[in-house]
Amino acid sequence: MKKTIVMTAMIVAMAMMPANTWSRDRGVKDELTKTECGACHMVFQPRFLPAVSWTNIMSDLGNHFGEDASLDEESRTKIEAYLVKNARKKEFKYIGNGTQPIRITEIRWFKREHRNEVSKRAMKRAGTMANCVACHKGAEKGQYDDD
Amino acid sequence: MKKTLLVISTAVMVALAAPAFAGAKQDAVMDHYKKLAKGSFSAERGKAFYSAVHTGGKPATPSCTSCHTKSPTGTGQTRANKPIAPMALSKSPDRFGDLKKVEKWFGRNCRSVLGRECTVQEKGDFLAFMYSQ
Numbered sequence: 001m002k003k004t005i006v007m008t009a010m011i012v013a014m015a016m017m018p019a020n021t022w023s024r025d026r027g028v029k030d031e032l033t034k035t036e037c038g039a040c041h042m043v044f045q046p047r048f049l050p051a052v053s054w055t056n057i058m059s060d061l062g063n064h065f066g067e068d069a070s071l072d073e074e075s076r077t078k079i080e081a082y083l084v085k086n087a088r089k090k091e092f093k094y095i096g097n098g099t100q101p102i103r104i105t106e107i108r109w110f111k112r113e114h115r116n117e118v119s120k121r122a123m124k125r126a127g128t129m130a131n132c133v134a135c136h137k138g139a140e141k142g143q144y145d146d147d
Numbered sequence: 148m149k150k151t152l153l154v155i156s157t158a159v160m161v162a163l164a165a166p167a168f169a170g171a172k173q174d175a176v177m178d179h180y181k182k183l184a185k186g187s188f189s190a191e192r193g194k195a196f197y198s199a200v201h202t203g204g205k206p207a208t209p210s211c212t213s214c215h216t217k218s219p220t221g222t223g224q225t226r227a228n229k230p231i232a233p234m235a236l237s238k239s240p241d242r243f244g245d246l247k248k249v250e251k252w253f254g255r256n257c258r259s260v261l262g263r264e265c266t267v268q269e270k271g272d273f274l275a276f277m278y279s280q
Contacts, residue, residue: 007238068255091253127228133229146190 026142030082036075040067042133045142046086048104054083057102105129168236169278172244177278179246180271188268191275195268203262211260211273219280235280243274 005095017109028034028043037043046054058080058084071079094108101107126134133139138146180258181188195212197219207226208214214231220238223231232258233241243249257265265273 039229040225041229066207068259070255072251131228 027140030079032075033079033082036071036079040069041130042130042140044104044132045084047088048107048143049088049102050091051087052091053100053102054080054087056100068074098141103130154190168240168280170240170244173236173242175279176243176246177271178262180274183267184271186268188275190272190279192268193274195273196272197276201261204260205262208259209246212258213260214256219277225271226276234277236278237280242258243277249274 026045026047028038034043057064058076060074061071072121092107094124095101104110118129118135123129132144134144136144138144180230191197198217200209202209214225215221215234219235220233222233225231232242234242236242253265253270257263257269
């Protein structure tokens with residue numbers, strides 16, 4: 001009897017904790033990257049793109065998806081090193097000899113994952129598929145399986 | 148007695164003339180531009196510059212208000228739909244306290260909106276406007 005009560009209490013306590021207590025924070029930890037690459041949009045986790053993609057992004061910040069995101073050379077080098085170190089280990093094979101993507105939203109699995117999943121209303125609210133936080137509350141912590 | 152009153156009223160007037168919301172850091176940033184400028188700065192000119200529709204930059208963002216909204220006390224939005232806290236110092240007292248950050252954004256945003264760097268006069272006028280809001 002006592003045992004059952006203890007067990008029940010534990011289960012209730014666990015159920016009451018917020019869901020993300022259980023999922024690991026996989027967000028960007030580097031402060032410089034958080035500040036500089038989180039000013040105009042959420043700071044994207046480097047693990048989504050291979051190293052070469054980050055190198056390409058970081059070498060053309062003056063023309064960053066139509067925006068001027070240029071940085072002083074010291075910050076630029078530091079951030080590139082962080083992104084490259086934490087990048088996706090393998091390049092996307094399906095691309096073959098072509099250029100690796102610089103958009104997460106153009107990766108094949110990303111498109112497959114979102115096709116038919118996104119309502120018109122959610123899309124209108126987000127404005128752009130790059131606005132991950134609009135649909136994934138835990139996106140900054142790297143949590144996308146919330147909804 | 149009269150003298151004391153005069154001193155007090157002068158002090159009050161000076162305090163009123165100075166930007167109302169600026170702290171020590173914001174004053175230091177303003178001083179940096181004042182030293183480089185030939186004349187003085189005007190919040191009125193800053194307001195006009197902020198609201199003006201410019202040519203020479205990117206067609207998608209012809210004005211500071213394209214991202215920062217018409218009212219400097221309003222919450223703006225980046226092109227990637229992230230909210231931007233108001234530029235007005237009364238609403239965002241931490242703004243304009245870090246010269247390196249201020250220069251970085253003047254650089255990017257002036258190139259985007261005007262297709263060139265902003266002049267010291269334009270920067271100072273813009274800040275004078277935001278400090279007064």
